[in-house]
Amino acid sequence: MVQNPARRTALTDAAIDVLADQGARGLTFRAVDVRAGVPTGTASNYFASRDDLLDQTARHIHHRLTPDPVVLGGLLRAPRDRALVTALLHDLVRRIDADRSGYLAMLELRLEATRRPELRAQLTAAVREQLEANVAYHLGEGLPGDRETVVVLYLAMTGLLVEHLTLPDVLGADTLPALVDTLAARIVP
Amino acid sequence: MVQNPARRTALTDAAIDVLADQGARGLTFRAVDVRAGVPTGTASNYFASRDDLLDQTARHIHHRLTPDPVVLGGLLRAPRDRALVTALLHDLVRRIDADRSGYLAMLELRLEATRRPELRAQLTAAVREQLEANVAYHLGEGLPGDRETVVVLYLAMTGLLVEHLTLPDVLGADTLPALVDTLAARIVP
Numbered sequence: 001m002v003q004n005p006a007r008r009t010a011l012t013d014a015a016i017d018v019l020a021d022q023g024a025r026g027l028t029f030r031a032v033d034v035r036a037g038v039p040t041g042t043a044s045n046y047f048a049s050r051d052d053l054l055d056q057t058a059r060h061i062h063h064r065l066t067p068d069p070v071v072l073g074g075l076l077r078a079p080r081d082r083a084l085v086t087a088l089l090h091d092l093v094r095r096i097d098a099d100r101s102g103y104l105a106m107l108e109l110r111l112e113a114t115r116r117p118e119l120r121a122q123l124t125a126a127v128r129e130q131l132e133a134n135v136a137y138h139l140g141e142g143l144p145g146d147r148e149t150v151v152v153l154y155l156a157m158t159g160l161l162v163e164h165l166t167l168p169d170v171l172g173a174d175t176l177p178a179l180v181d182t183l184a185a186r187i188v189p
Numbered sequence: 190m191v192q193n194p195a196r197r198t199a200l201t202d203a204a205i206d207v208l209a210d211q212g213a214r215g216l217t218f219r220a221v222d223v224r225a226g227v228p229t230g231t232a233s234n235y236f237a238s239r240d241d242l243l244d245q246t247a248r249h250i251h252h253r254l255t256p257d258p259v260v261l262g263g264l265l266r267a268p269r270d271r272a273l274v275t276a277l278l279h280d281l282v283r284r285i286d287a288d289r290s291g292y293l294a295m296l297e298l299r300l301e302a303t304r305r306p307e308l309r310a311q312l313t314a315a316v317r318e319q320l321e322a323n324v325a326y327h328l329g330e331g332l333p334g335d336r337e338t339v340v341v342l343y344l345a346m347t348g349l350l351v352e353h354l355t356l357p358d359v360l361g362a363d364t365l366p367a368l369v370d371t372l373a374a375r376i377v378p
Contacts, residue, residue, distance in 0.1 A: 124359055155372065163344065170316045
């Protein structure tokens with residue numbers, strides 16, 4: 001079976017769009033083929049099973065939502081204070097706003113994980129690793145606050161992003177940056 | 190068309206279970222009939238359309254997740270301090286743990302709302318009304334903090350509940366009460 005890395009990426013990008021548009025139940029090999037504009041049967045050459053497709057799609061979402069090292073490097077020239085934490089949170093919101101489908105697909109996968117123990121185990125490991133990396137980064141860079149600060153920020157940002165992406169008018173779309181400032185001001189010492 | 194309130198409730202309860210188990214795409218009149226154990230065609234006598242079914246199901250979830258006035262009355266005999274806010278948050282977590290399907294169905298509806306403007310408008314109005322009622326209640330009862338305190342608590346609790354219900358082992362299932370204490374300690378003055 002010949003496989004092509006660019007085509008694999010195109011297929012997992014298509015899977016993210018299918019998840020965001022149609023939900024987990026809509027995610028079939030055929031829907032991925034149609035969305036990627038490739039011949040019927042292509043996805044089944046790249047993924048051993050639907051579980052494998054879900055697994056690789058989840059990994060690809062984490063990859064797509066990773067911070068840009070250049071942007072991050074620029075931000076990190078500033079002093080280690082609350083303003084820097086706030087700037088990092090604004091960067092996170094910008095990345096997710098630029099990739100709504102990626103974050104919505106991740107929410108679909110979280111709900112699908114309530115029905116599929118293998119997917120739950122894989123997402124749990126990935127999300128926990130990310131959270132622990134955030135804690136290690138925050139403490140390692142000398143940003144203000146402790147482990148609990150990072151966990152509370154993570155939970156509040158999760159709530160904000162779920163609200164913003166699913167029912168943006170509950171909080172008022174144009175107050176999103178102000179809400180990020182509020183979260184930082186209330187949670188970061 | 191003869192309608193029976195108990196049967197309507199049984200149908201919307203069944204719709205919540207279908208949403209939680211199969212996602213929004215699984216929610217059809219036929220799936221609701223099967224789940225409720227009623228003759229095929231019953232749901233179509235109670236709901237004018239699938240949008241009407243989604244709308245009434247959303248209202249029913251809000252009703253199911255409403256606090257018990259007796260429990261609330263008992264809690265509110267305590268002094269208006271951070272410990273009381275913490276106790277109210279623990280009561281919220283208990284209610285949602287006792288009705289996982291209700292909260293998971295609400296998350297499914299939030300994702301479905303990204304595809305259906307009418308549902309989005311209805312859920313936005315319901316969730317905003319609930320948030321404003323929480324703010325009015327908090328301030329009216331003289332609980333510590335201001336409007337922003339309530340909004341930050343709401344966002345952090347939303348994040349905690351999404352994490353707990355979809356990937357409980359990220360945070361460790363047995364630390365949930367400790368995390369509620371942490372959120373209150375860090376956010377409520």
